[in-house]
Amino acid sequence: MPKDSGIGASSKRREDVRFLTGAGNYTDDINVHGQAYVHFLRSDIAHGRIKNIDTSAAEAMPGVVKVFTGKDFEGVGGIPCGWEVTDKHGAPMQEPPHPILAQGKVRHVGDPIAAVVADSLEQARDAAEAIDLDIEELPAVLDMKAAAQEGATLVHDDLKNNICYDWQLGETDDAKVNEVFANAAHVTTLDLVNNRLVANPMEPRVAVAEYSRGTEEYTLYTTSQNPHVIRLLMCAFVLGLPEHKVRVVAPDVGGGFGTKIFHYAEEAFCTFAAKACNRPVKWTASRSEAFMSDAQGRDHVSTIELALDADNNFIGLRTDTYANLGAYLSTFSSSVPTWLHGTLMAGNYKTPVIQVNVKAMFTNTVPVDAYRGAGRPEATYQLERVVDKAARELGVDPIALRRQNFVTQFPYDTPVALTYDTGDYNGTMDKLEAAADLAGFAARRSESEANGKLRGLGINCYIEACGIAPSNIVGMLGARAGLYDAATVRVNATGSISVMVGAHSHGQGHETAFPQVVADMIGIDESMVEIVHGDTSKIPFGMGTYGSRSLAVCGSAMVKATEKVIEKAKRIAAHLLEASEADIELKDGQFSVAGTDKSVAWGDVTLTAYVPHNYPLEVEPGLEETAFYDPANFTFPAGAYACEVELDPETGQVSIEKFTAADDFGNIVNPMIVDGQVHGGIGQGIGQALLENCAYDENGQLLSASFMDYAMPRADDVPFYGVDHSSQTPCTHNPLGVKGCGEAGAIGSPPAVVNAVLDALNSGGKAVDHIDMPVSPSRVWAAMNS
């Protein structure tokens, strides 16, 4: 029976009411009295040397408050990178400066050169047009393999080459890997590209900053997934401000998908300029600006080889990847192709020998960083495509080949640094086979063929490492931050509860799901619990929302804090009931003495905590507890996906006819929200597989610079999805047994779609073994006719 409240209930989202009535409070809805507006003059070339910037005419334009260039930021730090990767020779990665406004060179289309603050946005734009730029255009560095060659044009003149790091994970002995491949009965090799994407949350980025000369305090309203991280990076590394004088607020945020994790130049600029101009300063990105200033995602070029023995067991895996970092290191960019990618190359399989090689490259393109899944989709795509190709080459059933190689014993230490705590990959595959009605596929294929269409079935398995993660481990791996989270549970005198959390909700439904947990633990109505998030002046220091971590990490902190509250409340209840603390039980909001009918209500205890007349002397008044939680391991959600496509052989057009996901997320707090997260991830994964492509021309001009050329998935590009998460192996190391569900759909779906398209083509007699994403009609047609 589905529950109607608490953990496991599909409680309706309370935040919906404000969003449905136009009463949300997004950053662009915030206007501060007297605010000025900033317009950034951005580079329209990919690479150039700045000879001169003359702002004198612009400064004289109507309404202009001040014009800033890189010179104004010479004494200020640059945007930091939060993760130092060590290369395979033990050297630290090359880490070039990332200035707020360009200094010396421009390095990508969209690189901010100057900023005009004016009374109105249009005045700022007018004045920006009057800035006289003298920039010598340089050859653009775009192709990663060419960029890695000796003598290539340098993106950063002070670096020895364009390679940020040359990194390796897994088996370091090349001879041993070569031997495995030499002894293999079969080797499948695949070259593939993981296409560059633009996250495109529907709300573009916005920053509004104000400064009070009276109190020397700053307030920055910004579209962020993690306001404390922004405050720390901006204060400690960029502007050199005292953290306690800076308040960062991320109010309602219109989607993030990773690209709102990072600290961006524009928010630091507004904070800096608010003091320099002694006026609040507001910046609202247009969508066109977002395409050239939001960190982009993916962009890997890989070769993967899978070695199998005569019984089709996976015996070795080797992969070489060029990962595009763009022109500068964004906040977590260095970690994505390494610790979030290489570590996942074992997938769901017990391959004993794995070697992962990654060269991370600087190019004259927009910086690349985490986008939903972040490294894990790239790993899954490589692995699951090569497994599928191997099955086709060997003439074996792709599901059987996967099942044969699944990890079945847990905990499992992979050859690439992770320990999977739990899982049931066969059980999850069983769920998929039933939910997707794979038995009925042959009949559906016949029906499609009768209509002149080809039909294909694509299978994919994934595992992801979520929770991001134990601080001591990520610290050893180069993270410059801890990755715990925090919650404060404040019980009010009348028994209602405010929970201040470090996680940020921008679509994930924390305001609904988190109270379900606290209310369930105490046995009170969910409506008595309220979540406070997104404001550094109100919440404990938390690391924010990304990596499917909110419930697993911040939720665990919340559970710990609630446990402390309950423990203290029991001491008060024991005093009121004149019983021993050990005999007090809490159920349905009543404290009772075990084995008696004596009880006291939650509200009476909380009131007593704040009106401590009849009160235990050794207990402090009040009822408020904070807990920080640092996980013991990553969590490992896993799943199996099936995609069915129809393909029009005349045009190459692919349509998704059926998509089914079976996921193991461990325990689930709100099934409705979990379904929704999976739906959204699948939508984005289908987008990557069929539609989305962030492309540059040979000069580094962005070809997909607006929604006119960057194909976002629309309602008629996707079907209803089937989602099953009844396969549940609870996480073994966090109190809720939860694993995280935010990224699964985006990780699991692209290979399923591509595998389905190739299955369709091969079923029609077209021996096509690979098409790069997006699998557009044009590419399908070209592959069919090559």
Add this chain to the structure above:
Amino acid sequence: MTQVSMTVNGKSVSGDVEGRTLLSSFLRDHLSLTGTHVGCDTAQCGACVVHVNGEAVKSCNMLALEADGADVGTIEGQANQDGSLNVIQQAFQDHHGLQCGFCTPGMVMSAAALLKENPRPTESEIRKYLEGNLCRCTGYHNIVKAIMAASGQDVGHIAAE
């Protein structure tokens, strides 16, 4: 500056605007009706959809002065008289048709225009009609389901898809 007057959510309003002032700016900046969102600059995303004389339009792609004398409806005027959610809004909440909420006002306004034109749309008619409304969170599943439910159709089978 030119004076523009219109009826917004049943109330007469007026203001001084420039020729270039967009209807979306007039609503957001002059009237503080910030429920209408701007998500792109090429008339693709639909977060800004409002009703002008009963028809869905993209308010960031229409000049405020073009709406002079018009009857404009925005998301702020959609709830029932008593403040409760209307049928479409309620269906969106019941079926989890929104996540971050940014595209939601445009989705609700488009859904209302669709149901006025076609009171019992099929799944594919809904998907087609939403061609001009982008959502990045939901994968559209629950939006389509909510609109079907709002039109009185049984959506019980969809969860089991």
Add this chain to the structure above:
Amino acid sequence: MYNFEFEKPSTIADAAAALGSEDAQALGGGQTLIPTLKQRLAAPSSLVSLSGIAEMQGVCIEDDGSVAIGGATPHAVVAREAASSYPALAALAGQIGDPAVRNRGTIGGSLANNDPAACYPAGALGSGATIITNTRQIAAEEFFEGMFSTALDEGEIITSVRFPVPQAASYQKFLQPASRFALVGVYLARFADGVRVAVTGASEDGVFRWSEAEEALNKEFRADALTGLSINPANMIADLHGSKAYRAHLVSVMTKRAIEACM
């Protein structure tokens, strides 16, 4: 946007007068023009809205049976009001943009802009329509002069468009997945005196007639009449969404589908 004066005349004569001033520009539904202005790619001194001119609105049937559409008629109105008099054209109008765009965008605006991937140019050229302006009548053949270029003079206003109604017609649009303009769109119209095939989205020269296909279909109106015919890819558009060869191929496929739809 740069600022501009806004005018909304109620007669064609007043609009023509307003458009006589330097750098004045006509505003149809603005669905392309406003995004262009946002990018500061145009700087008109004044915009003259044509939406307040009653005589430029609506769909009517002329005495000779042709369908006349006011230049300021939105696509949604054409989709509705021409549905019985000229269903293929109404269907074309119903495929432009999205519902909200169709409520604003106008036939006159679309034709005057002559986007190489727009739908209406194919409908007008394929139908052999006459573009009627405040000063003259222009045959579709003479009107389209390559991408974003037309025979219109400065300040000239499309007041209406007259479409002869064929015995059968079909518009087959293959979507560019991002913009939802036509990657290739083929408008085929079968008249008593011959078949017209107009292609949009495909050519660097904008909308064009595929005369070889017309000749073949005039001999024999069947889908396999196109066998052996192909479009030279040399002048086709190549971009992110499709190569020249792919577009050339799609022209054949969409034409074949249009023929089948007319059977």
